[in-house]
Amino acid sequence: MSQSLPSRGLSALRAGFLSLALLSSGALNLIDGDGTASAVEFETWVSGSSLMGEPKYKGDFAHFDYVNADAPKGGTARLAVTGSYDSFNPILTKGEAASGLGLIYETLFTPSYDEVSTSYGLLAEAMYVGPDFSYVKYRLRENARWHDGVAVTPEDVIWSFEKSIELNPQRKFYYSHVKSAEITGEREVTFTFDQTGNRELPFIVGELLILPKHWWTETDDKGEQRDISHATLEPPLGSGPYEVKDFSPGKYVEYERVDDYWGKDLNINVGENNFDKVRYEFFRDNTVMFEAFKSGAYDFRIETTAKTWATGYDFPALEEGKVIKEVVPDESSGVMVGFIPNLRREKFQDPKVREALNYVFNFEEMNRTLFYDQYSRINSYFFGTELASSGEADGTVLDLLEPLRDQIPASAFEPYTNPKVESREDLRDNLKKALDLFKEAGWEPRTEVDEEKRDNGFLHKIMVAVGLASDPTKIVMRNAKGEAFEIEYLLNGGAFERVALRLQASLERVGIKLIPRVVDSAQYVNRVRNRDYDMVYLGWGQSLSPGNEQREYFGSASADRDGSANYAGIKNPAVDALIDKVVYAKDREGLINAVKAMDRVLLANHYIIPGWTMPATRIAYWSKFKHPNPLPMMTVGFPTIWWSAEATQ
Numbered sequence: 001m002s003q004s005l006p007s008r009g010l011s012a013l014r015a016g017f018l019s020l021a022l023l024s025s026g027a028l029n030l031i032d033g034d035g036t037a038s039a040v041e042f043e044t045w046v047s048g049s050s051l052m053g054e055p056k057y058k059g060d061f062a063h064f065d066y067v068n069a070d071a072p073k074g075g076t077a078r079l080a081v082t083g084s085y086d087s088f089n090p091i092l093t094k095g096e097a098a099s100g101l102g103l104i105y106e107t108l109f110t111p112s113y114d115e116v117s118t119s120y121g122l123l124a125e126a127m128y129v130g131p132d133f134s135y136v137k138y139r140l141r142e143n144a145r146w147h148d149g150v151a152v153t154p155e156d157v158i159w160s161f162e163k164s165i166e167l168n169p170q171r172k173f174y175y176s177h178v179k180s181a182e183i184t185g186e187r188e189v190t191f192t193f194d195q196t197g198n199r200e201l202p203f204i205v206g207e208l209l210i211l212p213k214h215w216w217t218e219t220d221d222k223g224e225q226r227d228i229s230h231a232t233l234e235p236p237l238g239s240g241p242y243e244v245k246d247f248s249p250g251k252y253v254e255y256e257r258v259d260d261y262w263g264k265d266l267n268i269n270v271g272e273n274n275f276d277k278v279r280y281e282f283f284r285d286n287t288v289m290f291e292a293f294k295s296g297a298y299d300f301r302i303e304t305t306a307k308t309w310a311t312g313y314d315f316p317a318l319e320e321g322k323v324i325k326e327v328v329p330d331e332s333s334g335v336m337v338g339f340i341p342n343l344r345r346e347k348f349q350d351p352k353v354r355e356a357l358n359y360v361f362n363f364e365e366m367n368r369t370l371f372y373d374q375y376s377r378i379n380s381y382f383f384g385t386e387l388a389s390s391g392e393a394d395g396t397v398l399d400l401l402e403p404l405r406d407q408i409p410a411s412a413f414e415p416y417t418n419p420k421v422e423s424r425e426d427l428r429d430n431l432k433k434a435l436d437l438f439k440e441a442g443w444e445p446r447t448e449v450d451e452e453k454r455d456n457g458f459l460h461k462i463m464v465a466v467g468l469a470s471d472p473t474k475i476v477m478r479n480a481k482g483e484a485f486e487i488e489y490l491l492n493g494g495a496f497e498r499v500a501l502r503l504q505a506s507l508e509r510v511g512i513k514l515i516p517r518v519v520d521s522a523q524y525v526n527r528v529r530n531r532d533y534d535m536v537y538l539g540w541g542q543s544l545s546p547g548n549e550q551r552e553y554f555g556s557a558s559a560d561r562d563g564s565a566n567y568a569g570i571k572n573p574a575v576d577a578l579i580d581k582v583v584y585a586k587d588r589e590g591l592i593n594a595v596k597a598m599d600r601v602l603l604a605n606h607y608i609i610p611g612w613t614m615p616a617t618r619i620a621y622w623s624k625f626k627h628p629n630p631l632p633m634m635t636v637g638f639p640t641i642w643w644s645a646e647a648t649q
Contacts, residue, residue, distance in 0.1 A: 027216055045126040045139065049203075050118035057120065060267075065630035067271025067641050068113045073257070075644025076277040077625070078298040079291050082493065083521030084250035084282055087231035090209060091168050093529065093563045094572045095231045096522060098247070099280045103255045104238030108157070110268065113632035113641070116332075117545035119203065123152055123210055123239065129202050133193065136202035140187040145262040146212045146239050154183040159213040161191075161205075161229050169563055170507035174552060178199055197550045197584050200547035210632070212237050235610055239263075241273040249477060254279040261561050274643040282297065284520070286495045296622065300638050303618040305495065306371035313620065325510050328617045332634040334382035337539025338611035339489075339503070343569040344531055347485060353605035356437035359430045366502050375612035377418050381599050382542050382629040384615050387592055389599040391415050396590075398599040400581060412604035434510055442479050445511035450474040477511035486513045490533040492524040497538075529563040537611065538567050546595055550579045554602060575601055 044446045056065075085098040090105060102478045108124040111117070121127070123144050128137040144152040150328035161181045165172040178201070179194040215237040216228045228636035241264065245256035255278045263269050281298050283289035290308060293301050294315045303309045309325075317323045343359065348354060363377050369561070380388035393401055393413045419430045437474040438444065450473065472480060477485035487505045487507070489500055500516040507514045519527065527533055540553050549565075552560060556571040558564035578601060617636055627642045 020110055022027035023438075045128045047126050048118065048120040049127075050115060055118050055120075056115050056403050057267075059641060063111055063267050063270035064114065064632075066628050066630075066637075068628055068643065069271045069624075071271050071274045071641075071643040072647040073274050074276050074647030075274075075624070075643070076279060077275045077300065077639040077644075078279045078281060079300055079639070080293065080298045081280050082284070082286060082289060084284075085253070086249060088233060088244065088578060089210070089228065089231050091164050091171070091228070093168055093170065096525065098253045099282075100253060100255055100278060101236075102240070103242035103278060104236060104240045104244070105209050105211065106238075106240045106263075107207055107209055109203070111634070112268075113634040113637060116634075117543060119206065122263070122268065124206070127202065127206065132196040133199055133201055135190055135192040135195045136205055137184065137188055138192045138206065138529070139185070140189075141263075142187065142237065146237055147243055147258060148215070148237060150212070150214060152210065152212075152239055154185075154187065154189045156210055156213045157181075157189045157208070158183060159216075160211045161208055163294045164208065167229055168464055168563055170552065170565075171562065173558060173561060174204065174548065177548075178205065198548070199585075200583065204548055210239070212239070212382070233419045241269070242278060245277065250282055252279060252281050272640050274641075274647070278639055284493075286493060293620070299625065300621045301619065302598070302636075303620060305520060306374040309618050310372040310374070317622075323620060324623050325618070325620050328619060328631055328636050330384075330615055330617050333544065334380070334385035334387060334542035334615055335539060335615065336378055336381040336542070336608065336610065337537065338378065339535055339537055339609040340539075340607070341535050341609075342531060342533055342567075343571075343607070345534055347479075347483075347543075347566060348534075351606050352437040352441040352442040353443065354609070355505075356434040356441070356510075358606060358609045359419045359434035359437065360501065360506050360512075361419075361426065362421045362430075362506050363418070363612065366499065367612065370498060370502065371612070373613050377608040377612055379416055379418055379603075381540070381602050382546070382595060383613065385542070385544055387542070387544070387546065387599070389416065389594040389596040389603070393597075393600060396593040397597045397600070400578065401600065404574045404577060404601070407572075408601050412600045416600070416603040418610055424472040431509060438477065438510065439579075443477050443479050443485055445475045447473050448476050475508075476513075483510070484513065486515060486534075488515045488517050488534040490524065490536050491516055491518045492521060494518055496537060528567070530534075531562065531569070536567060539608070540565065540610070545591070547583050550582055550598070554598075554607075555579055568605055570602075570605075572601070572605065575605075 047059050048057065079099075081099045083096065085096045087095045087097050088101065089095075090097055090101045106123050108122060109119040111119045111121040111126065121141070123140060124138040125141045126139045130136065138157070140152055140154065140157070146152060161175070161178070165175055176450050177193050177195055177198065178191050180192045182190055184190040193201050211228070216226050219225050220234055226234070233247075233249055235247070239262065241258060241261045242255035243258055245254045247253040257273060257276050264273070281292070283292065287456075290312065292298060294317065296317070313323070313325055318325070339357070339361070341354055343349055367373055367375055380390075382388045386571070389397070391417060398413070401408065419433075421427045421430060435445065479485070489503070491497065491500060497516060497518065500514070504514040504516065528536060528538070552565050554566060554570045554575050556573070556576050558566040559569045559571045575598065577595060578598035582591065582598060585591035585594050619636055619638070621638070624645050625636065625642050626645050631637060632641075
């Protein structure tokens with residue numbers, strides 16, 4: 001996983017899925033093309049929009065408030081990535097695309113970093129939403145150009161869309177409600193939908209990554225035909241602020257700023273893309289990667305390990321002020337991460353089993369001994385936001401749940417709480433509750449002889465009695481078929497092994513064998529895509545305006561599709577019904593209530609053993625960089641809005 005953030009060309013994917021705003025009157029909060037902000041009826045060309053009210057920036061704004069408009073250009077920003085890469089093709093699901101491709105490619109619309117769910121035109125100068133969200137038109141900027149000087153055309157947009165849904169199953173699912181895409185003007189593309197009332201469809205089309213049709217359909221320097229359906233290490237043609245300068249597959253890739261980039265003077269780009277070069281270094285091992293940071297081999301790091309943050313930053317460069325540590329508050333999104341059991345495995349299909357696993361998990365001990373008490377336990381799929389459910393179901397949330405009462409657990413109407421271990425009594429009570437749940441689900445622990453430790457000799461029995469040898473008996477959780485309960489826990493590298501060992505020890509108490517399986521990044525990606533795991537530690541980042549992506553995360557239609565984000569394999573008609581309530585919510589209040597109702601049903605079904613998080617991002621960087629102060633609410637923004645302290649204008 002990259003230690004960096006993508007450039008503005010892919011920022012819509014990073015910031016969350018955007019939605020169109022509805023006022024109570026049924027009008028939209030938009031910016032007219034002439035720069036006046038107003039609530040307008042549907043059929044109007046607009047250059048910006050917001051789900052959360054009126055967009056902050058008017059059509060003729062000079063630049064975003066959070067940038068340094070006078071930031072000097074120059075210098076190199078070096079970032080680190082764990083894993084490898086084997087392609088510059090950004091749309092394929094097979095293989096590993098190089099980090100930083102968002103520096104090359106762009107989207108039609110793009111979000112700002114100091115507003116929630118608000119976007120402005122990038123390759124497209126304006127959009128036009130049809131009545132009841134039945135279609136959307138995008139009008140391209142006249143001066144938008146590829147790096148070879150060729151204009152970005154509607155043909156590029158249509159071709160990019162068609163290839164994305166043809167070659168990427170996730171994109172095909174995501175854009176499944178786009179009935180047609182056609183050229184309807186000199187610089188105009190129209191996407192027509194197979195349904196009405198879905199306020200997000202116009203905007204998720206705006207997230208489409210646009211590729212140059214002419215380049216991909218021509219021959220390369222060797223006279224060989226390029227093929228978008230295959231991986232390639234030929235430096236690609238883009239329209240964004242950077243292009244590939246140098247690379248070594250699996251080792252590094254370096255991007256260089258394009259001097260004559262067509263969009264450098266756009267108001268949305270002023271004060272951004274300040275580095276002459278952006279370089280990604282690839283590492284196989286997290287420990288080696290951290291040591292490289294300490295030695296100055298790369299410049300910026302998002303620290304994801306509590307122990308390293310607490311104890312690892314004691315090297316001379318930090319003491320001398322050459323390296324800076326900051327904790328940046330994170331207000332941009334909600335999150336749910338945790339241990340996800342694969343419901344495609346029979347042993348996990350009973351929710352009692354999944355709930356029992358949560359009772360066995362001792363988070364408080366782990367937080368104290370491994371994480372230096374830096375984390376909080378997650379208790380919502382939208383943790384840290386106004387969308388998170390809490391307390392008893394009431395009001396509109398209760399009204400949404402009532403028709404589903406026969407399809408959902410009774411606990412969906414009650415407050416959700418994670419088990420806690422604050423004393424030995426709590427631990428004993430939690431394990432007893434877990435055993436009761438396992439028994440109800442058809443699993444019981446049995447005391448058996450461990451053949452590896454078995455020794456019937458008199459001397460061995462004496463040694464066991466005085467503690468000099470281990471007891472040859474063990475507890476094994478088995479079902480009525482006599483099958484032992486074993487869990488293969490798939491790990492992406494060794495960074496999480498210490499967590500796995502703690503979980504392993506906890507599960508041993510009830511007779512469950514946890515087998516940590518550490519694989520490299522490429523194997524991990526392929527096994528997750530192919531659902532080849534019992535359990536993984538993964539999750540979902542949530543924007544403050546959830547919508548169509550919830551079908552990708554939790555919808556029945558995505559459960560059996562390789563590569564989807566439905567890691568658990570959730571197939572639940574009640575969840576599907578509530579996702580529809582989220583997607584078709586007609587105002588902010590309706591959206592919040594629908595999300596809270598869905599959150600309750602997801603939690604009550606125990607599809608995940610919730611993990612932990614902190615409402616902030618820990619960053620460390622070499623002091624040769626500067627950043628806006630304060631940083632915008634949606635991101636730390638490196639390298640996009642940072643600049644070199646050594647550069648001169």
